[in-house]
Amino acid sequence: SDPEPAGGETAGSDTGESMAAEGGLSGELSGGGASSQEAAMNAWRAGFQQANPDATINYDPVGSGGGRTGFGDGSYAFAGSDAALDEEEMAAAEAQCGEGGVIQFPGYVSPIAIAFNLDGVDSLNMSPETIANVFLGEITTWNDEAIAADNPDAELPDTAITVVHRSDESGTTENFEEYLYTVAPDTWTEEPSGVWPVDGQESAQGTSGVIGAAQAGQGTITYADASQVADLGTVAVGVGSDFVSYSAEAAAEVVAQSPRVEGTGEYVYTIELQRDIEGTYPVVLVSYTLACGTYADEAQAELVKGFVSYIASEEGQEAAAAAAGSAPLSDTIRQAVQPGIDAIAAG
């Protein structure tokens, strides 16, 4: 999908293909939250604004925590978060949203690539155990037996392994930790928290930071949103007996096959990821979209409804896939939350 050249405030031209039906919305809407969603959010905002030239959507990439807090205290009409709302936050959000309740669904699902910078090596296989040991700092050189065993054909140098992790608290980190905690429970014993648990390793701020740091040094390895890895080599992770490279489809698959968490609100769709389903790519980042069922203001309610519908739409998901390499939402989830979105109203 070719993005339109930008212009002044209303310069976005009216080529909003099938969104024409929704085309008459106007006003300004502001949300905020996870920076991981920023690229996808850019695509969604552009798509929506092209269909509704008088509308302006803003998204502050202040981080998931800021997004959840802001959503809870009413500073953001919608939010993006790398983690589902916990009980306390849910209570605050419900109080803020009123009777329409909270809408939450994994609007952005993206594979996390395990990327490395090693001259002459583009791709490597690693079992979960190996990955955990590498990131713990137990495996210290690239020609370690554990790596060599899974890569009989690769020529591995004896370069030292430098782990680069996120220095900021991050959803990517939390999802990656969760993956290691689930698939290598004996090796990776630290509970996932969003903060990297191993001391003394190299780190950098933000996805662009870790990628930049990994590119700057030889023998580095990191984890990052797959769309960002550029020319770094990537790891095919062991699932069952197989090694799977990252791809949007394989990531979509793991979400599609994982169950929904029970006992939450009607339109609160939280998933319980299953990291060991054969043929799927289990290292994924699941980032949620948050909205209210009720808004104080009619115009705002209409805008949120239109925008969140677009996020959940097939078209919106494809736009995000193109712009951010994310995995499109499954029909099951879409069908589960769409009624809630349709019901958004003022009240």
Add this chain to the structure above:
Amino acid sequence: MAQRIDVKDLNIYYGDFLAVQDVSMTVEPKSVTAFIGPSGCGKSTFLRTLNRMHEVIPGARVEGKVELEGVDLYGADVDPVAVRRTVGMVFQRPNPFPTMSIRDNVLAGVKLNNRRISKADAEDLVESSLRGANLWNEVKDRLEKPGSGLSGGQQQRLCIARAIAVKPQVLLMDEPCSALDPISTIAIEDLIGDLKQEYTIVIVTHNMQQAARVSDRTAFFNIAGTGKPGKLIEMDDTATIFSSPAEKSTEDYVSGRFG
């Protein structure tokens, strides 16, 4: 216009330091009074109390009385700003406003006070003041040029023009020629001779010949040593001071035996 000044028992302090002690004198209108004395004896300090300019210096204060035509300048209902309009001052180093043209410098007293003045009146005032300061012919073609472009002597006359433009009644001059070359000095001395037709003039000078040339009456100040207060030793007609002073120290000073 010109008015008489009576000083009675004046002590001047900088903070706790008594700089000038117990001065009483009378300055006659339409005459030139010269203050002479060695450096540091308090001539400038005393001069500034005559128009309350010393109040600008933090910690400076006076005890005693200075009366202008019988009105105490330090009276409770007297505004120091008004005092300074009535008793003008010219300083040792010429200090025209560097951001103003020659014309604006002359009009500074009017314009800085936000007074409205018609264009014609302003022109008249500029011309008469510059003529009064013997400067008109030299600058009439470049009134719009910055005043700081003039030579030292011209600048000093510009400052005199600026001072008389606010129509003061007394004019105080603190070593007005000490930064000037001899030609300019002579020009200013001539000017002082003209100005005394209209103003009461007090001039501080280091140069005894100058005092002798321009003044009608001369006051001699002296100081006993560093840290001691300055005092008025004697005051008399200039001729008397220079030919037969009453005090030995005056005689020593005017005959060049010290200072």
Add this chain to the structure above:
Amino acid sequence: MAQRIDVKDLNIYYGDFLAVQDVSMTVEPKSVTAFIGPSGCGKSTFLRTLNRMHEVIPGARVEGKVELEGVDLYGADVDPVAVRRTVGMVFQRPNPFPTMSIRDNVLAGVKLNNRRISKADAEDLVESSLRGANLWNEVKDRLEKPGSGLSGGQQQRLCIARAIAVKPQVLLMDEPCSALDPISTIAIEDLIGDLKQEYTIVIVTHNMQQAARVSDRTAFFNIAGTGKPGKLIEMDDTATIFSSPAEKSTEDYVSGRFG
């Protein structure tokens, strides 16, 4: 120690401006030579060319010759730094280094040359220099105090002590008393009388009585007007200059008819 200075056809410029024109003179060793003349006539400018201090001022330059005992100060193999050590200078406003104690002020010049002067030698030098400057008795108990805490006259004598501590052969003084009170002035004049036993001294003064009191020979400079160059009008024994000068303008000046 003292040495003779011969100046031949010296022109001094500030950029394009000719400040002093065509001066030739001889300064005799172990004597005091006074320069007098109205303000701006180039006394200071000329004085500074005698130890190349004018080179500090951007654009200042000379044409002509200044010879010390027959050696051209502006010769190619002469180091200006060495010239200034040989020909010392004292300025109009006393300028002790404010960050240094009295002792360090005296030693300032010496330490530049000889960092490793022994403690005893340093003590001796401090004492002899301060004695030479008639200051020892007043400061011997507070050598560690900052030099800026002294009175003006004491500061000036401290500067003289500092200058003679580097054992120059000539001492130039530019109005050394003009910022001082009469008592201090007399102290410095006495000091000059002592110093000439050892040094060649050149002093600039505004005060003709002072010139008459302290100097052996006097040079009179004059200027025709602002913007014109200063010139040496005449130079002779002081007695001659003050009693029967050859030039009319000298007579006018020394008799106080202008300046």
Add this chain to the structure above:
Amino acid sequence: MSITDSPPTVGSRAVRRRSSDRGFNRVFRWIAVGSGVLILAVLAAVALFLLWQAWPAITASPDELSAAVPRYPEDTSLIAYVGPLVFGTLLAAVLALGVATPLAMGVALFISHYAPRRIAQFLGYLVDLLAAVPSVIYGLWGFFVLAPAVVPVWEWLNQYLGWFPLFAGTPSPTGRVLATVGIVLAVMILPIITAVSREVFLQTPKLHEEAALALGATRWELVRTAVLPFGRSGVISAAMLGLGRALGETMAVLMILSPGYLYSFHILESAQQQTIAAYIALDFPESSGLAVNTLIATGLVLFVITLAVNMGARAIVARRKDFSGAN
């Protein structure tokens, strides 16, 4: 002083008070005083805000804190938690100051006393301009250009001077370490220190310069005897200004440093230190509730450090007042 009883004359009327002037004088004075007071009020408000927001963290128990703040180790008091951050902040700032001050003094002297007069003014202008380069740009430059470039230098230092605690440890292969941050901070504060020092050096009284020259001082001796002593307190103020900027710098540190939370002098090794300002900016986005309060408590600590540094600088300058150039 009593009011005269002599009859009013022309003169007496002329010197009477004109109340409107006095009124304006007073109004203007109060506006000026008011601005000064307003500044004090703003600062008090900032301090109160910090205290108010930090209070929940200050009063919380270590258990509550470690539950709310992901990075917070168990059984650690707030002070023990903030300690390494304070250490890192000070170390980074001191490094920056140590590198920048001598260089800045050199540059300032160059402009004031060494450079050809014609180009000196232009250089001064150039340096002023560099004080205005935004810190994100320093961050970008440090991240993309400087950090990769200094890796071999740090490795060399580590290899040959590794016995010295600062250069010990394993040098980072990416160069994103405190030493690099120190250099970037030094580059950032260099123009500030230079600008102020240059002004002070230029103000050296001619009187004292000439005194030194007349004693036969070479140019360097002139600088040593007249310029440097006179400028000392100015240079100290300048350095403090630079220190303030270095202590509070956020973006450049955030983008360049690979942080750690230790008391460590190894400035060539990654994951050793972190500064307070960068820490706040780094963790603020994902924080909520007590975690935010904890962040602001560290902000309060930084504020107190700044206060202390300023008081210290003032004390130093005051102690030397006796011998100061301003008299």
Add this chain to the structure above:
Amino acid sequence: MTATTPHVPTAESTALVRARLSVVDTGRKRKDVTMTVLIWGAFLVAMAPLVSLLWTVTTNGLGRISMDFLTLSMRNVFGGDPNGGIYHAIVGTLIITGLAALISVPIGILTAIYLVEYGRGWLARSVTFFVDVMTGIPSIVAGLFAVALFTLIVGPEARFGFIGAVALSVLMIPVVVRSCEEMLKLVPNELREAAYALGVPKWLTVVKVVLRTSVAGLTTGVLLAVARVIGETAPLLVAVGVTDSINMNPFEGRMMTLPVFAYRQYSQGQAPCPGGESATCVPDIAIQNAWGAALTLIVIVLALNLVGRLVNRWFAPKLR
């Protein structure tokens, strides 16, 4: 007065003097030369990173600069789309910085006037001291403070340009005070006295003589302060938020500024371009945008300085 016997230089006295005058004390000479070299060296070393920085920004940023880049916003531009521009961020930077200056300059200059013309006693001392302390407020704290302030006033959803301007003012005021104080001190006392002696009241003297004489210096001071805050990122991110569209109203809606834009673009990193690089999809467009914005920011600062120089030229006291 003694008549002096003429003294004629002898061969040896001349030689002695020549020796003394041409003496080159090698130790001191060498030291002088060493220090000269060191000081030149310090200058060159200090310039190296600065030149490298300017060079990096220029070479990386110049390619991105175009008419479109300067006149379009980023509205509806995403992914690897090489269209769009930074107009909205330029506007935001100018408005927010301008407002900050509008708040800080009067307060700062008046405080400087207070300190120079009136200040005495404990109040002046504490203002001086706390102004110094204020220069050390970390910028993010200023941002948080402004947000908290406006949350109290208008509620939690408050994010608009003016909040950012207030945050910047907290950072800017002390710089204005410090530099303007220095500039006012440079006005010679003689000029104040000249005005007082003409019977001009103090406040008019301050306004019409002191301020007028120091206009040039004050301009420089203010520009330095503007330059100090125009590059702020962290406080604006929390206080103003971000937008891709043009917003000219500082009291409603989010605004973008150049440093925040550069930072966000840097953070976005690579864009996926399924078909590889093409005319419609450039993978590293975000970082190119960041360098382009950085260059623009530097050029704006430069232009401001140039304006300052001109003001300086026009208003500086005329000496000749």
